[in-house]
Amino acid sequence: MNTPLRLRLAGFLLLLAPTTLATTPLYAQDYPPDLARGKAVYARDCQSCHGDKGHGDGPAAASLKVSPADFHRIRSFLKSDEELLRTIEHGVVFSPMHSWRGQLTDGEMQDVLAHIRLLSQQGP
Numbered sequence: 778m779n780t781p782l783r784l785r786l787a788g789f790l791l792l793l794a795p796t797t798l799a800t801t802p803l804y805a806q807d808y809p810p811d812l813a814r815g816k817a818v819y820a821r822d823c824q825s826c827h828g829d830k831g832h833g834d835g836p837a838a839a840s841l842k843v844s845p846a847d848f849h850r851i852r853s854f855l856k857s858d859e860e861l862l863r864t865i866e867h868g869v870v871f872s873p874m875h876s877w878r879g880q881l882t883d884g885e886m887q888d889v890l891a892h893i894r895l896l897s898q899q900g901p
């Protein structure tokens with residue numbers, strides 16, 4: 778009596794597993810983002826190229842062959858969080874934008890993205 782019930786339960790869980798996997802977002806968000814941490818990460822790792830307000834005009838930008846992204850531009854603004862996170866995580870080939878995987882945790886990448894989104898919504 779016990780065994781079939783357990784088996785039925787196991788079967789049910791097996792059925793459930795793929796659905797849960799499919800609905801879990803690629804980057805599970807730690808809501809709410811820690812904006813203070815995002816700002817600190819940005820100031821430390823990103824501002825030199827992307828600029829304090831995110832216009833891609835940081836002090837290091839002038840010496841780069843590829844200009845850092847201006848997060849206020851519609852091209853960046855319209856990209857999804859996943860798209861921008863992927864860039865932060867993996868970098869852009871043949872560009873000074875390298876991968877931050879290994880240097881930043883998933884949480885830090887999400888927080889810094891939240892800071893970028895905030896910058897891009899603020900005026901010039």
Ligand code: HEC
Pocket residue numbers: 818819822823824825826827837841843844845846852853854856861862864865869872873874875877889890
């Ligand atoms: C050495 C300079 C440099 C640093 C430091 C840097 N970036 Fe970048 N970043 C770039 C450049 C250059 C590009 C544009 C690449 C391209 O378009 O080919 C870019 C692009 C991006 C994009 C893609 C924007 C879009 O519209 O697709 C994101 C997001 C981004 N950077 C986030 C960050 C974050 C977050 C940090 C800090 C953790 C950071 N970057 C640090 C140079 C830098």
